[in-house]
Amino acid sequence: MTSMTARLRAIPTWQVTLGFALLGLGFLIAAQLAAEGPRVRYTTQERSPLIETATQLQKRQDELKARILDLREQIQGTEHAGEGSAELVRQLNDQLQEARIAAGLIPLTGTGIVLQLEDSQEPVGPGADQADYLVGARDLRSIVEELWAAGAEAIAINGERITPTSAVIDVGPSILVNAAYLAGPYQITALGPEDLYSRLSGSMGFVDLIRTRAQGFGIQVSIAEPEAVDIPAFAGTVTLRYARPEPSAQASP
Amino acid sequence: MRRRRNQLTIAAVTFLLGVLVVLQLRTQASSAAFAGLSSQDLTVLVANLDDRNDQLRTEVATLERELGVLAQNTERGDVSVDELRADLRRVRLYAGIDPAMGQGVAVTVRGPIDGTGIEDLVNELRNAGAEAMAIDDIRLVPGVVAIGAPGAVTLGSTALEDPFTLNAIGAADKLTGSLARPGGIIAQLSATQPEVTVEVTPLERIAVPATDRQLVPSHGHPRL
Numbered sequence: 001m002t003s004m005t006a007r008l009r010a011i012p013t014w015q016v017t018l019g020f021a022l023l024g025l026g027f028l029i030a031a032q033l034a035a036e037g038p039r040v041r042y043t044t045q046e047r048s049p050l051i052e053t054a055t056q057l058q059k060r061q062d063e064l065k066a067r068i069l070d071l072r073e074q075i076q077g078t079e080h081a082g083e084g085s086a087e088l089v090r091q092l093n094d095q096l097q098e099a100r101i102a103a104g105l106i107p108l109t110g111t112g113i114v115l116q117l118e119d120s121q122e123p124v125g126p127g128a129d130q131a132d133y134l135v136g137a138r139d140l141r142s143i144v145e146e147l148w149a150a151g152a153e154a155i156a157i158n159g160e161r162i163t164p165t166s167a168v169i170d171v172g173p174s175i176l177v178n179a180a181y182l183a184g185p186y187q188i189t190a191l192g193p194e195d196l197y198s199r200l201s202g203s204m205g206f207v208d209l210i211r212t213r214a215q216g217f218g219i220q221v222s223i224a225e226p227e228a229v230d231i232p233a234f235a236g237t238v239t240l241r242y243a244r245p246e247p248s249a250q251a252s253p
Numbered sequence: 254m255r256r257r258r259n260q261l262t263i264a265a266v267t268f269l270l271g272v273l274v275v276l277q278l279r280t281q282a283s284s285a286a287f288a289g290l291s292s293q294d295l296t297v298l299v300a301n302l303d304d305r306n307d308q309l310r311t312e313v314a315t316l317e318r319e320l321g322v323l324a325q326n327t328e329r330g331d332v333s334v335d336e337l338r339a340d341l342r343r344v345r346l347y348a349g350i351d352p353a354m355g356q357g358v359a360v361t362v363r364g365p366i367d368g369t370g371i372e373d374l375v376n377e378l379r380n381a382g383a384e385a386m387a388i389d390d391i392r393l394v395p396g397v398v399a400i401g402a403p404g405a406v407t408l409g410s411t412a413l414e415d416p417f418t419l420n421a422i423g424a425a426d427k428l429t430g431s432l433a434r435p436g437g438i439i440a441q442l443s444a445t446q447p448e449v450t451v452e453v454t455p456l457e458r459i460a461v462p463a464t465d466r467q468l469v470p471s472h473g474h475p476r477l
Contacts, residue, residue, distance in 0.1 A: 110473025172294030
């Protein structure tokens with residue numbers, strides 16, 4: 001035993017580092033191969049072009065969202081460049097910043113909580129519906145509703161900001177939020193007062209939800225209270241096609 | 254010399270490790286959302302993605318035009334007051350700070366509906382492209398939710414009356430079609446809450462008031 005410890009000590013640290021790195025490397029190569037495997041096996045001839053198209057469209061969507069965020073930043077920068085030139089411009093810029101925060105166009109940081117929901121690992125009972133054992137859009141919506149009621153001020157699901165026009169719907173086993181298809185585990189991040197968690201857990205609706213979904217079907221719910229939570233900006237369209245401002249009530253200045 | 258070679262080896266392995274981590278994460282991210290979907294689901298998904306990407310493209314075009322005008326004005330030394338005002342109107346309208354007007358539907362709900370039923374209705378309308386909504390003159394913005402048992406629903410801090418009217422601005426035919434489709438939300442409601450009736454009226458002109466809520470968070474601040 002003593003000689004073993006002595007031998008271990010004799011190994012230079014770089015060898016230990018290298019050893020660990022190689023271990024990680026091996027694991028990742030295996031994981032990569034495993035991840036490639038089932039996809040190829042499951043893909044039928046009919047589905048494969050559809051998955052290809054969907055993946056491309058999703059990639060294009062990510063690019064468009066990045067472009068939107070970039071353009072908004074540039075516009076904000078240009079608008080601020082005129083600052084100091086006139087009191088009116090300064091006022092308009094202040095109002096714009098406030099409106100953008102209200103619309104969810106500005107990323108936020110502050111106190112809050114993160115809830116994670118994962119599909120059940122429990123076996124589906126005889127005669128039971130398998131869908132009940134999966135996290136669905138209804139689950140996410142219920143949590144979001146309870147969080148708002150508990151005093152949350154900004155919410156995002158897997159990086160998708162919840163805005164006045166956000167819908168959360170099931171499409172097969174994945175969930176559509178804004179324009180993005182999300183897969184589990186689902187992380188709901190909420191910014192709010194410091195006692196947001198105790199307010200949430202004190203709500204009847206939330207307790208009911210946990211009882212029916214977590215205890216009833218084994219949906220895995222975990223809650224974290226980090227020092228601070230980050231809420232991303234909404235990277236979608238805010239240009240309305242049918243709604244117009246009421247002529248009598250224009251923005252003030 | 255030997256030490257140097259060790260460091261190089263470690264550097265090479267760590268680099269490879271990093272590449273593989275990223276690759277692995279990408280693989281999982283791209284396939285996870287589409288794994289396990291049937292051909293039918295995938296067809297819906299592709300159509301949906303295509304449609305939403307078009308909306309994003311339109312937004313990109315709008316922003317590019319806006320930036321172009323702003324940049325031109327700056328170059329000429331002009332102040333872009335008109336552009337700032339237009340931008341402000343657009344964002345305030347979206348956020349619910351200003352009242353809105355446009356075509357849409359008036360949805361009248363009678364009977365003891367529960368909070369979940371109302372939220373399902375609202376969610377369905379949003380999915381069909383509703384741009385601004387209000388229930389009995391309370392603008393629906395983030396933070397305003399219908400909660401409670403059948404017949405005892407509160408919206409924010411207001412107790413909801415029976416009947417109540419949900420006004421939604423958007424493409425009237427699309428909103429009506431999405432609510433009334435077979436197996437849609439109205440059909441689901443009449444199965445689960447049979448005492449509730451939902452009446453949808455398409456209107457050419459519908460008004461939705463501004464919110465009276467403070468929408469700027471007091472517990473967070475912009476992340477730079």
